[in-house]
Amino acid sequence: MNWMASLKERFMDRLSPATLRSPLLWSTAEGLARSPLNRPAWRADAVALRYFLRQTKRAYRGGDPVVWANLLFPSELIHAAGAVPFYPEMAAAVAASLELAPRFLDAAAHAGFSPDTCSFHRAILGAWSEGYMPAPACLASTDYLCDSAPLSFRYVAGEIGVPLLLLEIPFRGDDAALALLEEGLEETALRLAEACGVTWHAYLRGLGEAVELSEEARKRLLEVEELRLRHPLLLDGRDALGHLSVLASSFGHPDAVSFYGELAAELRERGERGEGREDSDGVKKLLWMHLKPYYPHRLFEHLQEHGGRIVCEEYNRCYWGEMDPRRPFRSLARKLTGHFGVGEGARRARVMRELALRHRVDGAVHFNHWGCRQSAGGAALVRRELLREGIPVLLLEGDCIDSREYQEGQAATRLEAFLESL
Amino acid sequence: MAYRLCYYTRMPESQNTTASTRSREEEEAARPGERQALWFCAYTPLELLDAAGFRPRRLSGAVERLEEADVLLHPATCPFVRACLVQGMEEIPRGPAVFVNSCDAMRRLHDAWKDMVGRGGGAGGRGGEGGGGAHMMDMPRRPGPWAERRLAQEILRLAEELERDGGLAVTPQSLKEAAALRMEVAKRCLQWGEGLAGSSRMRLAEAAQTLPPRLFLEGPPAGLAEGRGVPLLLTGNLLNPRGLVEVIEEAGGWVKTADLCNGDRPFLDLEEVDGETLEEAALSLARRYLNRRGCARMDDARQREARLLRMARECGARGVIYASLKFCDPYLYEWPRVEALLRSEGLPVLRLDSDYQDGHAGQLSTRVEAFLEMLRQGRRRA
Ligand code: SF4
Ligand code: SF4
Numbered sequence: 001m002n003w004m005a006s007l008k009e010r011f012m013d014r015l016s017p018a019t020l021r022s023p024l025l026w027s028t029a030e031g032l033a034r035s036p037l038n039r040p041a042w043r044a045d046a047v048a049l050r051y052f053l054r055q056t057k058r059a060y061r062g063g064d065p066v067v068w069a070n071l072l073f074p075s076e077l078i079h080a081a082g083a084v085p086f087y088p089e090m091a092a093a094v095a096a097s098l099e100l101a102p103r104f105l106d107a108a109a110h111a112g113f114s115p116d117t118c119s120f121h122r123a124i125l126g127a128w129s130e131g132y133m134p135a136p137a138c139l140a141s142t143d144y145l146c147d148s149a150p151l152s153f154r155y156v157a158g159e160i161g162v163p164l165l166l167l168e169i170p171f172r173g174d175d176a177a178l179a180l181l182e183e184g185l186e187e188t189a190l191r192l193a194e195a196c197g198v199t200w201h202a203y204l205r206g207l208g209e210a211v212e213l214s215e216e217a218r219k220r221l222l223e224v225e226e227l228r229l230r231h232p233l234l235l236d237g238r239d240a241l242g243h244l245s246v247l248a249s250s251f252g253h254p255d256a257v258s259f260y261g262e263l264a265a266e267l268r269e270r271g272e273r274g275e276g277r278e279d280s281d282g283v284k285k286l287l288w289m290h291l292k293p294y295y296p297h298r299l300f301e302h303l304q305e306h307g308g309r310i311v312c313e314e315y316n317r318c319y320w321g322e323m324d325p326r327r328p329f330r331s332l333a334r335k336l337t338g339h340f341g342v343g344e345g346a347r348r349a350r351v352m353r354e355l356a357l358r359h360r361v362d363g364a365v366h367f368n369h370w371g372c373r374q375s376a377g378g379a380a381l382v383r384r385e386l387l388r389e390g391i392p393v394l395l396l397e398g399d400c401i402d403s404r405e406y407q408e409g410q411a412a413t414r415l416e417a418f419l420e421s422l
Numbered sequence: 423m424a425y426r427l428c429y430y431t432r433m434p435e436s437q438n439t440t441a442s443t444r445s446r447e448e449e450e451a452a453r454p455g456e457r458q459a460l461w462f463c464a465y466t467p468l469e470l471l472d473a474a475g476f477r478p479r480r481l482s483g484a485v486e487r488l489e490e491a492d493v494l495l496h497p498a499t500c501p502f503v504r505a506c507l508v509q510g511m512e513e514i515p516r517g518p519a520v521f522v523n524s525c526d527a528m529r530r531l532h533d534a535w536k537d538m539v540g541r542g543g544g545a546g547g548r549g550g551e552g553g554g555g556a557h558m559m560d561m562p563r564r565p566g567p568w569a570e571r572r573l574a575q576e577i578l579r580l581a582e583e584l585e586r587d588g589g590l591a592v593t594p595q596s597l598k599e600a601a602a603l604r605m606e607v608a609k610r611c612l613q614w615g616e617g618l619a620g621s622s623r624m625r626l627a628e629a630a631q632t633l634p635p636r637l638f639l640e641g642p643p644a645g646l647a648e649g650r651g652v653p654l655l656l657t658g659n660l661l662n663p664r665g666l667v668e669v670i671e672e673a674g675g676w677v678k679t680a681d682l683c684n685g686d687r688p689f690l691d692l693e694e695v696d697g698e699t700l701e702e703a704a705l706s707l708a709r710r711y712l713n714r715r716g717c718a719r720m721d722d723a724r725q726r727e728a729r730l731l732r733m734a735r736e737c738g739a740r741g742v743i744y745a746s747l748k749f750c751d752p753y754l755y756e757w758p759r760v761e762a763l764l765r766s767e768g769l770p771v772l773r774l775d776s777d778y779q780d781g782h783a784g785q786l787s788t789r790v791e792a793f794l795e796m797l798r799q800g801r802r803r804a
Contacts, residue, residue: 111758112757112758112761113754113755113757113758114754114757114775116498116748116749116754117751117754117755121755143563146526146751147525147526147719147751147752148751148755150563150721151751151752151755151756152755154721154723154755155723155755155756155758155759158723158724158759159759164721166563166564166721168560168562168563168564168569168572170560170572171523171558171560172558176575177560177572177575180568180571180572180575183568184568184572187568344532344533344536344558345529345530345532345533345534346533346536346537368496370498371498371749373496373498373499373526373527373530373749373751374526376496376498377495377496377498377499377526377527377530378530378533379496380492380493380494380495380496381494381533381534381537384494384537
């Protein structure tokens, strides 16, 4: 049994907002994570688990200012303030894996939120209305990838009267727009430092360090990407899909450097030992786009049973260039505009095509999360682009958070038929 | 010059034309040889299109064949956007299309449009089959000096792109003149609309957004009806003018203010546009768009809520109908706070979700009638 399952067994039936603040929960969680019985698939997973436990404990136990952020908001800006970055979209995924999401979704419906919105954000708003979310000193969001984060954060900010820091990323990253984005970043940083009670001088020092650490982690991430390309079947994409949380939240923190450093080292070691080669016959290599269902499901088992293997994922990628700690705002502006989800849908489609060709996949699966105007909204365009290269694409309708909107049988049948056709 | 305005009447299915919300009159008003620029979102700076010598034409979409948009747009996408794509695909319109980076739906429409209808005019793009580029303009969500400079940058870039796409070179003078004319249009539209029935106000607003300003300013069209019934504030995004407003009127309600993207909203709180240089005029135009009455995508929720309340009070509304197109996230996320606010102020509110076709008019009428009945009983009790 993994640590999450053990934790669930001990605390689920008495889970309340107060439980999340109790020292007992966190000492038990940390104990279970350290226990020799908890054997993660990769050494790096232990680093990630330690990081998330520490940050989440800080968020719920109080003391340090908490900043809610969406997945594209640069985590470096938060680490620079020594604040706790809290990612509600990830919290929604954790709630789903603990099978708590339906309850939160119902709470959101009760509060008046339409089922036509993204269930990540509905779960967030439901959990928040029931007191399960840590209180933020401020909320920070970019206006990409989608409208949901700025809108749901706006609701929370409005309800409790704390600032919402909105970073608006230009559709086109030309020089003039980039210069203004740099200014916007600085203004946002100033407000963030203020909300977290940090002097500007101390903040700027922290930012320099954060950007330096971010660059270190980036280099290691690039190594990981190279190694995955060389040994495509070593790191299973269904495990790698979880790395998105590391990518989004830990850059600017030393643990991101450790995580990717450890992962690269282990990939190298295992690759040299020849692991991952033995079962390569008849494997259908796949690109996985968008996210996965976070509640318990058997989709990936079906995938494996039919010879499918995820070798690359849409979001787990280094999409930005070198960062310069002496020019932190310029570096972050470039990082933000470097994301393939910013700007035209054709850009995303092109990047997906390049990714698929680079990894020589046999096919691609796009998980169409209900209510996602960004990803599902642009899926048909991506599909056309891949089809032009002769790469078949399965658009799999579902919901990442709401298990009630997922029909295992139907999804499995479609997936199996697709894999057979490859 | 005599002209006729668009008369929105519900037609039987069999008479539906390709884009049934588009009227014959509107097409007649477009003269041969006229260069049209298409637009979709109420944040499109029409002043700039005027100054660049284009006749702005808002698409209303082929509402009756939404499912044809499935080729590129997910069914859970704003039906207005889906309808516009279908109309674009069948007409292959000539002239540039101007998009605003206002929401996910508009971004998706721009993507699909470029793929299916016309290619990008900006950043090295070229006119496609449709003979016009697809231009995208960023629109900040939060007013303030940073946003003004950002939007001004975008306005200037769009001006250059439109010129490359066959338009005139925009000068500070031409931009200011166009802005002054649009200001006059806005004033007249609100003035002529005083005391009119909601459907007539919608017709006026539509004419103000579709006709060349000078043509609109010749005078109000004939056949506008006085309003009567239970006073209401209608708020939401872009609604099919042939649908809900008429249903409300038939049920005995009077839409005194239509706070909609295609209603009164684009004409409220406009600032003068000034400036010696093109940069200054663009900055001033940016202020006009950022400071006018915003839709739910704008970030300043508290200001929007305060304005909504003031609007309801000023028009003497006894109730509010909050109606928005399906899958429009800005409105879906805003609703719970608006509902709580209106209720706390003792203003009854009805929430309606529109599929843009308003095909279930029967169902719609029942809900509207019940709401109005409740308001009337409230008066009797009072
Ligand atoms: S799933 Fe889509 S709509 Fe939801 S938060 Fe992610 S990008 Fe936004
Ligand atoms: S709701 Fe706002 S963003 Fe959407 S079309 Fe209307 S003005 Fe544009």
